[in-house]
Amino acid sequence: MANIDNKALYNIGYGLYVITSNDGVKHNGMICNTVIQLTGTPLTVGVTINKSNYTCDIVQSTGIMNVNLLTESAPFSIFEKYGFSSGRDVNKFENTVYTLSENGLTVLNEYINSYMSLKVKQSIDLGTHVMFICDVTEAEVINNDPSMTYAYYHKNVKPKPAAKTAAPSSDAPRGYMCKICGYVYEGHPLPEDFVCPLCKHPASDFEPVE
Ligand code: FE
Numbered sequence: 001m002a003n004i005d006n007k008a009l010y011n012i013g014y015g016l017y018v019i020t021s022n023d024g025v026k027h028n029g030m031i032c033n034t035v036i037q038l039t040g041t042p043l044t045v046g047v048t049i050n051k052s053n054y055t056c057d058i059v060q061s062t063g064i065m066n067v068n069l070l071t072e073s074a075p076f077s078i079f080e081k082y083g084f085s086s087g088r089d090v091n092k093f094e095n096t097v098y099t100l101s102e103n104g105l106t107v108l109n110e111y112i113n114s115y116m117s118l119k120v121k122q123s124i125d126l127g128t129h130v131m132f133i134c135d136v137t138e139a140e141v142i143n144n145d146p147s148m149t150y151a152y153y154h155k156n157v158k159p160k161p162a163a164k165t166a167a168p169s170s171d172a173p174r175g176y177m178c179k180i181c182g183y184v185y186e187g188h189p190l191p192e193d194f195v196c197p198l199c200k201h202p203a204s205d206f207e208p209v210e
Contacts, residue, residue, distance in 0.1 A: 015147050017067050019047065027091075028092060030083065032047065034046075045067070045133075059130075067115060070112055084200075158182040172189075178206055183197065183199070
């Protein structure tokens with residue numbers, strides 16, 4: 001039987017984006033890595049969003065979103081701000097300076113090199129996620145800074161676990177690090193039902209740190 005190594009899928013190249021939307025009361029934003037151009041004529045872009053994200057509900061009801069293309073200059077605080085809390089609980093644009101595109105949605109004022117406004121023309125239910133297939137209604141290049149990739153984020157932006165201290169040597173790992181956001185759980189073993197307090201990913205997304 002053919003082998004399936006999930007790690008092969010880690011090697012797919014991704015960018016990182018802030019998807020902005022508006023629920024009728026406030027602006028919202030989320031971090032997303034699943035944005036792809038599908039066709040050129042007409043200009044069609046696909047965005048896949050987890051149903052547990054508030055943005056998924058908003059886009060399903062409003063049919064519009066903006067994609068803000070992050071650059072390598074984006075600090076970890078941007079990922080904390082848009083990625084590790086929910087717009088159901090907080091206003092992510094409070095105390096944030098932004099501009100509006102023609103569709104009335106926010107465009108970030110820093111750490112992006114381009115944005116595009118999308119209008120949903122079809123959505124596909126994928127079980128855990130919804131894939132939105134969209135027309136591009138507006139798009140602008142702001143600068144030529146290099147785009148943030150998922151690989152760059154993991155290598156240069158995500159916090160590194162603290163250096164090993166002179167602890168008594170033992171075979172047990174010192175702790176476990178979240179592969180998504182870099183949070184470190186100190187101790188061993190990692191509880192099976194552990195959920196990352198920062199990004200809410202499960203224990204299966206943690207790896208031992210020595
Ligand atoms: Fe995490």
